[in-house]
Amino acid sequence: MLMSETNRNSSFVREFACHEEAIRAFVRRMVPSRSDCDDILQEVALTLWEKFDEFEEGGNFRSWAFGVARYKVLSWLRDHGRRRLVLDSDVVAMIADVSVxxxxxxxxxxxxxxxxxxxxxxxxxxxxxxxxxxxxxxxxxxxxxxxxxxxxxxxxxxxxxxxxxxxxxxxxxxxxx
Missing domain, CATH: 1.10.10 (Arc Repressor Mutant, subunit A)
Structure with missing residues (x-):
C-alpha cells in the first residue's frame, strides 16, 4: 500500500468516525426505522469512501456527507415509496433542509x-x-x-x-x- 493511500485511508476513517453520529442522526430523522437508517448509512459510507478522492482536503466533511446522505435517503424513498410509512420526497427534502x-x-x-x-x-x-x-x-x-x-x-x-x-x-x- 502506498503511503498516499495510507494517508487517504486514515483521513477518511478519521473524518467519518468524527461525523458518523451526526450523519446517522440526520438520516434517522427522515426514515421510519433504525434498520432502514442502518441500511442507508452503509450506502452513505460506501459512497463517501468511493468518492473521497473528490472531497477537497480541509473542506467541510459533515456538509458533504449530509449532501450524500440526502440523496441516498431520496433514492431509498423512491425505491420504497409503496410502503405506508415512507414520507413524500418533498417532505424529506424539507426535513433535510431544516436538519442542516x-x-x-x-x-x-x-x-x-x-x-x-x-x-x-x-x-x-x-x-x-x-x-x-x-x-x-x-x-x-x-x-x-x-x-x-x-x-x-x-x-x-x-x-x-x-x-x-x-x-x-x-x-x-x-x-x-
Whole structure:
C-alpha cells in the first residue's frame, strides 16, 4: 500500500468516525426505522469512501456527507415509496433542509450531553447506558441495580432531569461567551 493511500485511508476513517453520529442522526430523522437508517448509512459510507478522492482536503466533511446522505435517503424513498410509512420526497427534502440548519445546535447539545454524562458516577453511567440498550429488559436492569422496576423508573427520571439541567446550564454558559 502506498503511503498516499495510507494517508487517504486514515483521513477518511478519521473524518467519518468524527461525523458518523451526526450523519446517522440526520438520516434517522427522515426514515421510519433504525434498520432502514442502518441500511442507508452503509450506502452513505460506501459512497463517501468511493468518492473521497473528490472531497477537497480541509473542506467541510459533515456538509458533504449530509449532501450524500440526502440523496441516498431520496433514492431509498423512491425505491420504497409503496410502503405506508415512507414520507413524500418533498417532505424529506424539507426535513433535510431544516436538519442542516439545526445541525450545529444539535451538535452543541450532543457535546454538552457527553460532558454532563461523563460527570456522572461510573455506576450511574453504566445503569443509564444499560437502560437504553435494546438487548436488555428494563426489569433486568432494575433488578441488577437493586431497585424495583418502579423505583428504577423513578431513578431514571431523576437522572434524566439532572442531565437535562446540566445540558441547559452548559448551553446557557456557552451562549453567554
Amino acid at each position: 440548519e439545526e445541525e450545529s445546535h444539535l451538535e452543541n447539545q450532543r457535546i454538552a450531553f457527553r460532558s454532563c454524562f461523563q460527570k456522572l458516577d461510573g455506576d450511574d453511567q453504566t445503569l443509564m447506558a444499560n437502560a437504553y440498550r435494546q438487548d436488555l429488559k428494563i426489569q433486568d436492569v432494575a433488578a441488577k441495580s437493586g431497585r424495583t422496576t418502579a423505583g428504577f423508573y423513578q431513578w431514571l427520571y431523576r437522572m434524566r432531569q439532572l442531565l437535562l439541567k446540566c445540558v441547559q446550564r452548559q448551553l446557557a454558559n456557552e451562549a453567554k461567551q
